[in-house]
Amino acid sequence: MAVNENTADDDVVSYTFIIQTGSNLPSKESTKKWDDGTMLLTINPGSGKTSSSELKVKEYFDSKTEGSVTVDFWLPAKIGAPKLLKVDLESDTFKLIKDALYVREITILYNRVPYRFPIKNFIYPHHPIHNPSEPREGCVPHFLVREGTGTLKHHETEDFIIKAREEELRITKSMVNWKVPESKSDNRLYPGFLDIMEYEKLPRFLQFKEANFDMIIETKEKGRDEVKSNAFDNIRTKVLGKYKEERFCSFEEFAMYLKEKSTEIGWAKANVSEAMKIAKNFRKDEEFGRQMLCGPNALRIQKVRSIEGRWAGGTVPEHAIEGRSLQEVLSEGKLFEVITDELDGIPHGGNFSKKLTGTKQTWYTILADCLLYVRNDEKLVPVLIRLENRIDGKPETWWSPPEPEITDLDHPKHLAWLYAKMWFRSADMGCYALSTHFARSHAINESLAIATYRNLPNAHPILRLLQPHIQGIVPVNVNARSVLVNPGKNAFALFLSVGCDVTGVFDNYFKKFSYDELIIPQDMAERGVEDIPEYLYRDDMVSHWQIIHQYAKEMVDLSYLCDDDVTKDEELQSFFQDVVDNGFRGFENGAGFPRAVSDKEKLVEYLTAVIVNISVFHTAVNFQTFNSYTFMPNVPCCMTQPPPEKDTEVTMKLILDTLPVLEVTFFAMNISNLLGTFSPIERFYLGEPGLNKLGMMGENMAVAPSQEACIHRLGDRMRLLKEKIDARNKGRYFKYDVLSPINTPLTTQA
Template sequence: MTEIEKIAGKAPYVFIIRTGADYPQLRSIKKWNDGTMMITVNPGSQETESRLLRIKEQFSINSEGSVRVEFWLSETVGIPKLLKVDLESNKLEIVKEALFVREVTVLYKYQVYRFPLKNYVYPHNPIRGNPTVAKMGCPPHFLVREGIGTLKHHETEEFLIKAREEDLKTLQSMVQWVDPKKVEGTLLYPGHLAIEKYDKLPRFLQFRESRLDTYLSLKFLGVKQAEKNAVKNILQKVVGQYHEERFTSFDHYKLHLIENAKVMNWSKTELHEALSVIEVWEEDEECGRQILLGPHAIKLTKVKTLDGRWRQGLSKLADHHLEGKTPDQALQGGLLYEVTTDTLIGIKHGGRQSLKLTGTKQTWYVTLADCLVYQRSDNKVVPVLIRLENRVDEEPETWWVPPPPGSSKDDPEYLQWLLAKMYFRGSDLNRYSLCAHFCRAHAVGEVFGVAAYRNLPNAHPILRLLQPHIQGIIPVNVHARVIFQAPEDGGFSMFIGVGDQTREVFENYFKEFCYEELLFPRSIEVREVQDVPGYYHRDDMLASWKIIEAYVNEMVDLTYATSEDVLKDEEIQNFAREIAEHGFGRFEKKAGFPRSISNKEKLCEYLTAIVFNFSFYHASVNFQTFKYSFPPNAPTCMLKPPPAQDEVITMDRILDSLPVGELAFLSYNVAYNLAQYSPIERFFLEDPAEDKLGIIGENMAVAPEQEACIRRMVEGMRQLKQKIDDRNSKLKFRYDLLSPSNVPITTQT
């Protein structure tokens, strides 16, 4: 038989297989050669299934690479709609290396068909037969739908329906909700993944190796230094020379930061920013700026009444505090705002681990601290009244106001006010770390990730929209739960005032949490902060929300022709149902999360909130903590109770109240580690070489019309970055925290 006769009735199919998972590129480039890749076109179709294609090549592992192969297949195979991708090992070792397959592209009759996989395939041993269940953290094989993806009720061919059902069944076996009875006992906490240990996670839910290596390296250096401090303390106690590493001045704290930055090799740029804050941290204008632009900028709320918590302390205010206005006049003028810390009500003092860490037993005082903020005529926002209450010890509340104009830094009134601000800033930091950051960004976010993987198969267009944004939340949360919820073994109880009772703080927060908190424009209206000048956090968050909202609307329009399509989509409805029932089923009224999604508008709102929560919201509460971590500016704990109303404050009293050296180091180190993220996974990358690895490269949305939506979104991000750059050129302190070039597309730390 001639070659022409052999290929009669056949057509050429070209397969381009892209592999490689780690960014940034590691120093060595490894190749996978553990066996053979096997691909079947249209598996399960009686009419169009191809023969098994065996591809024995060296595939890239550590960096992105591609392999091109060509096959003659029967023309009856026709258009490739579904691929089955599997690996067969040629080795007998027990442990082999999984291969990350990014995408398989098929060229057929001059048309391009793209199959996004973005997952790990594990080679099975041919002697034992093909596995049918997940093994070694990987599915037995992958069934990948082409192009834009489809809705289940739009499928007309049985083999495609069966493929998405098998895909979903496999994922559900690997991603399971924790037993509700194990969710922190009787305490209120969202549902999450049942797996408790990182190394037990499915491979696709683990960090990429380069990202994990960076994280573990930073963690190791910090732990090593902390252990070195602890060993030194023990040895000094044995020989009777131990004394706590206390500070003699604010400059001493500054020197301590600089010395540790050298030891830990922290970024000089980030250290410079922290030192810039240290130069002005004592000023009321700087305190006001941090309320607007610091890590907890989402808490500012307009005061609606002075009755209740504020009325008793108003007599402390003098004419100069409100520029000659009475408190009621300032209230009527819409010039008063507040930051409160009610989430700490009922939380006992911490310090259980202080002996282990510092060598002496300490009490870390939990103080209810509220701040009344005034908008001056020069549009500066400044604190004017602070309420402190040591409710744990049943001490009466106290009230503190700024000193008279012209006061020196040695005056008792100045020191009283400075110490009151420290208690307020410390309480706010404790609450923001556990509530605004971990609870709101991480614990809530994991619900969306688990529900998406369990209910949206590879073929679903909405999974392709969400995948780059949900990919980081589960692995980081498995690590974080050990740290945040381990008061007996250390964790955050090692240095943060409320760390002994993280679970109780979580419950306080979640008693008030609801779905509407995720809708940032709505939160601006509820808090009535639309007109606060210099509130760049609000401006940048709203601008980014609008860009993401427009992007999500376009992607949803590509998927759903009408709202009826949304109602008929059982997979997206199951997604919403599991969020409400498994994620927030123990919450009152399921925290306001809908059990179903009734129309396209509600779906767009829901998806916008999810993408925004994983990216811009998380960035706003996480990535500048190191800048403000100078202990006198934001103490993680206070070693003395808040002052009595008639107490005369001295500098010694202030220094004795602030964290000692071991605690200061831990606060720096944790804050620095939290601020690190993969430089590639951002919304906007100016370098064209990086951009192909950014959100477009990460997205499973591969159809031309989907990528066009992504590119329009990226252009919106470019314009936002330019707007932020132009604004910052006129500011003393740049505020580029929410510049798209600084915001990761997924929650990483």
């Protein structure tokens, strides 16, 4: 037991500190002890008579794996209950190179009552004489932590606590800044993002480094090495006059290549099995429709309310709609569409194709739209496809399924229909990769995370609610901006037809984006998709929305006693304003995000939208990429021949010559695996120890018993949803379990 220097006063009370340090995430490294100095603790700093002196803890702390240290102090009874805790580190002056320390949480036992102070942040030791007041080495100079549920600023009555949260917020704002637009003339739309462009320069609390474990690094390096080797061989053989692009001679060869690579590189066999199922069925219209409803881009389908406009020039054959008239099935609400308007004006790709193939290729970008019909057997099938090579000034062409009496799949009409579907799926994949996945799941969420960090201090209950969800998005986006969507080092340009103008696709997408799209029930209603049979993406998204909405409401009710509390919460209102002014600067009406929220109901809706979009929605669109996209004929990432014209005679050779060559196919497969693989440190709404999956409890800063009760109730509801999804999937050839709560991470890491 440590004893405070001031023990002359008989009126003393025991304070027990339980100090939890080290990563709370699994690590391959053995336990390492932090021994670079001394921890300094102060209870109620700045409060006058109730402030303790600076308490020194010289224990060795766990710094690589989870651990705790317990120390006791006798302190004057006048200090009373610990309301605010200051945590600092003083260095060992004999060490020149020091490590920062990750502190998870500190609990103080006072009068046998636990007072929990959640931290989850790094701190760097300062010199014993020079105690900084500003960030150093990417770390805050010290922690000032409020205990329990967190509080609203206008509920605080003690000046020392108010000053502490203001100081903390000032320091965080100095570390987390919006990127200032470089040119006012560039009016392309893109949400605000962090002004730091290199991962290593991020503040330590934003570095989610543990996500880059050896497993992922090794997989990435294997893929990168093979791509480099192939490209080098191609260039060398081209110089020698022996180069020939390595193309596949059949769909079966694509499937065999997928199996061979999965064994060689170690891709998950369960995912490969799902991809192979798709390989067997991808030519069927029913499978095409299933993927529109349950694939990675399932949010794009919407009801057709008129056959004028884009569909006026096409003709749907009667046999495709079971002998009925188009007007009849339209009036019954059985027609749906998927469109790719954000590709308008996007040039053909292939500018960097030589890096992989050794020769320059053109990858064609076209506009492609698909009309779908719900048959009487409740299967959704495509009935009309519109293709338009607008970049080359070509007219639109129309494609429809062959007559049912033509049963030979290699008949020219079947091949022409298959070819049209491939062109549409290729365009749809471009929209998926850049719009659905990156723009909606990454760019938007980063803005929301930055505004959270800049406006809500540690003491704020909404920060503690959102923290498990926002912690991954900023670092993964910083990495992505350097290697995935950087115009100079754009990985998308190495395999996507649309990859050479990612900013153009973003601009087209964000011109139409609205905050209302994040309100899942409202979005489903506006798209008119409430009644499509077998729309499992809709069913599971709505279920998650309802569960998380209830969770957010319960958490909000703990801190906001009435609507007036929402209005008076200046930190919260600053958050809403920051999202509009900086997160969606230049967007018309701030993309519909509210500049202010005045009641609890709208606050709960907003928080639900943030949590669902950053966790559930990202899961739905990200963790099926391998299953859906690695068998290349199912969804070609690029098309290497000009798009078909009306009188094009489609042959199997033309189809195979249009699909990507081997090197591009492998690169796309490897990227799909990397993006669609769980990080080893992922946490999920439900834990599953047998699958090495961790639940959400360990990541929370919401540590008060009332808050943990809310989290447990959330877990109970998620468990019921899992059981419902499990029961639904029994006997299904294609299971839809991507949104099972044991598969749904809390945050965005890929």
